[in-house]
Amino acid sequence: MKIEILHELNAERAARRPVIMVTDTESGEQRLVKAKDFGKDPLRAELDKQLRMGKSASVEAGGKKLFLNVYAPTAKLVIVGAVHISQALAPLARSLGYDVTVVDPRTAFASPERFPDVPLVAEWPDTALPPLNVDAYTAFVAVTHDPKIDDPALLHAFERNCFYIGALGSRKTHAKRGDRLRAQGAKDSDIARIHAPIGLAIGAVSPSEIAVSIMAEITAVLRLPAKEKEEAA
C-alpha cells in the first residue's frame, strides 16, 4: 500500500466518510474509492452491496481477482427523549453495535439511574446536538412527544442528513408536526424523510417491543437496497 493511499484512507476514516479499498491481489495495485464516487465506478454494484452490508469481500471482475476492503464508520444512534421506550432502545442499539447518546433537557428523565452506562446529555437540543457531530452515519429518533424538544431536534437531523430519522406519534400527531416544521423552514422532502409512526408495524405493545420495531426499521434502512426498503416500509 502506497503511503499516500494509506494517509488518505486514515483521513477519510477520521472524517467518518465511508470508503472501499480495491486491491488487485495478484499485482498488488490499489485504489481507494469514496462512497460519493461509487456511482461512476465500473464496480458500482459490488461496491454498493459491500458497503451496505458493511462487509469486506473478494470478487472477480474483468479477469482480475479483487479484494474490496470496506471501511464504514461506526453507526451512531441519537435518541432525543429519555423516556421509557429509550430505556429499552439504548441497550438494544448498543448490542447491535451502535454508539448511543440520549438527549433530554428534563433532568428527571435524563438521569443515570434510569440510563446506566449510556452517555446522557441533559440539555436542550440546540446545545446538546451540535457537539455530537450528527452525520449521514447517524440514526436519529425523537421520542419525547414534546414539540418544544422534538421539533428543533428534527430540524437538526434534516440538516445533517441522517440516514434514518424517526419520530414517535400517530398519523394525526405527525400531520400537525409536519405543519409546525414547515412553518420553521423544513421542506416537504425533509418531512417525507421522517419515519412516523416510528418503527416497523409488528404490533409492538411494550416499550421493549417498540424498541425492537424501531431497531428493525433502522436495520432495514441501513442494509436493504432502495427498492426492497420501500417494500418493507
Next chain:
Amino acid sequence: MLDRDEDILKAAEDWQKAGRGVALATVVETWGSAPRPAGSSLVINDEGTFLGSVSGGCVEGAVVTEAMDVIQSGKPRMLEFGVADETAWNVGLSCGGTIRVFVEKVG
C-alpha cells in the same frame, strides 16, 4: 459496520513516516469457521512489533515471518492457512477453517 483496525492503520502510517519498514497483512478470503472475517488486519514493522490480528492467534507467527520477507522484497504475497495445509501441525487453524491472507509492504 463496526469500526475496526482503528489504531492499526494509524500505527502503520506513523511507523512508515518514522522510517520503519512496515507491512500490512489482511484477511481477504475465509472458508468454514474462520476466526476473523475478511478485512481483519495485522500491521508489522521491521523490528517484529505487530498490532492487530488475522486469526486470533493461530497463524500470526507465520504471518509475521512472511511479512519480514515482504518488507525486504517489496513484493506482495498471498498466504493460505487451513487444516488441509501441509504446515497444519505448525500453524494450522484449530477451528477447521481456511483463510487467505494478503501481505503487502506499506510505503
